[in-house]
Amino acid sequence: MKLLAIATAALMAATVIPAASAELSDGKVKIGILNDQSGVYADFGGKWSYEAAKMAAEDFGGKVLDAPIEIITADHQNKADIASNIARQWYDTEQVDSIMELTTSSVALAVQGISKEKKKIDLVTGAATTELTGKQCSPYGFHWAYDTHALAVGTGGALVAQGGDSWFFLTADYAFGYSLEEQTAKFVTSKGGKVVGSVRHPLATADYSSFLLQAQSSGAKVIGLANAGLDTANAIKQAAEFGIVSGGQRLAALLFTLSEVNGLGLEAAQGLTLTESFYWDRDDQSREFGQKYFKRTGRMPNMIQAATYSGVTQYLKAIQKVGTDDTEKVAAAMHEMPVDDVFGRGAKVGPNGRLISDVYLMEVKKPDESKAPWDYYKVLATVPGAEAYIKPAESGCPLVE
Structure with a gap:
């Protein structure tokens, strides 16, 4: 009986999932940075936004709810069909939880449509069209950096x-x-x-x-x-x-x-x-962030890269707050939570997913x-x-x- 009890306890220990990560699908949080890395917008966002996203994950501690954070990237070549194929593959077979950056408005609109269909969160920092938070808005879509109206x-x-x-x-x-x-x-x-x-x-x-x-x-x-x-x-x-x-x-x-x-x-x-x-040189907080990014990349961040850092961080904060990566709950939290970081000071997310910041x-x-x-x-x-x-x-x- 004693041996049976020991064996049973060992089996239970081997199958127990840590409570904090039990609410995470696939045991991790996986974010895809999808943008132009070889064309006219490669300097605008490109690999530099990918670095900003990785920096955000590292600054968050590399984990959320005791589960690892994984950041991946791909080049959509400014083509909506290529971006759509990548997005579907990421969602359907690669366990990607959220897609971000999305330079080029046609790409962002296409991927937001797919994300809505798949009930996944997308967060746009690189595209400008107001349609993302207008007629083509999504309950899971967020527009973070700027748009044509603000410009x-x-x-x-x-x-x-x-x-x-x-x-x-x-x-x-x-x-x-x-x-x-x-x-x-x-x-x-x-x-x-x-x-x-x-x-x-x-x-x-x-x-x-x-x-x-x-x-x-x-x-x-x-x-x-x-x-x-x-x-x-x-x-x-x-x-x-x-x-x-x-x-x-x-x-x-x-x-x-x-x-x-x-x-x-x-x-x-x-x-x-x-x-x-x-x-980056607006005040002490932005200068500190800029210098840290510069040490990593050899350049100062523009608004796209700073917004990508902010968006990734806010998404992870929302998961931490609700204790799960369930899309409905995380999206609700992102609409409710204020944004107060190096990018958005005292900012808030509107009901249409638009981040309202100066x-x-x-x-x-x-x-x-x-x-x-x-x-x-x-x-x-x-x-x-x-x-x-x-x-x-x-x-x-x-x-x-």
Whole structure:
């Protein structure tokens, strides 16, 4: 009987699952960072967002509810079909619990649709379209870093106020570009400005000459670049060759980040007005985070990377709070929990999944104003989150009562 009791106890011990991890599917939390790692947005997010996600998991302790945190990544090549195939594979066969980053609006919309179907949480930091928290919102979808409305309010509003009351748009020919142009145009006209024309260019085109000549001949005071990444950088370089800025017109980089400024250089980027929701040199907390990220990567984070760190951390906090990775419970917690970290100070998540946090109007410094590497911005103004983002009740999201 004594031997039987010992054997029974040993069997029970071998099959007991630790209480904390018993509520986690597959005994781990697995997060996929899906973005562009080889195309025009590779510097915008790319492997640098992956590093931010891994840094967040490590800072969290590498575990949640006594279970390991695993971060994986893949390159969607800015193609919605490739991204969709990866997302389905991750969810169906690789036990991925959440997909994040999702640069490129068409990709983000496709993956959010799949995540809704699979009842999985997606958290977007790299795409801009307001449709993610508008008509195509999801109870499991979150939009974290910025969107086209916030960019329009920041950059568009500032230039109209400074006399830039006529605009011509040079727009990337896909969902993100359309949304950015539409939002900015609405804001410009609401402030008394006018749009005199627009032209669309293919994603990742090498020659902007015909588009820039149309913009130049329009006579618009401001040429709005409704694109991002290398598209914006190349357009700015070629605009200089045509003497557009020296001729009196202004360039508005409607989505441009610290990474692209670094790649372009201050000589070419100086004077640009842009909007970001994070700047590493804004205060002591952001500087501490920036230096830690720099030691890891050799570069300072832009808003995409800082938001990815924040989003991963908040997701893990929600799992910790509810004691499970059950999607319904974690999503509910993420809607309820305030966000107060290096990215979002006193921020909150709206019922449509939009993180409502402050954004910052920046001007790129002249070379002689920069005192150190990555010292690129002057913060001109802070736009409160409540002003920067569409009110949830006006977003068109069917989840908002």
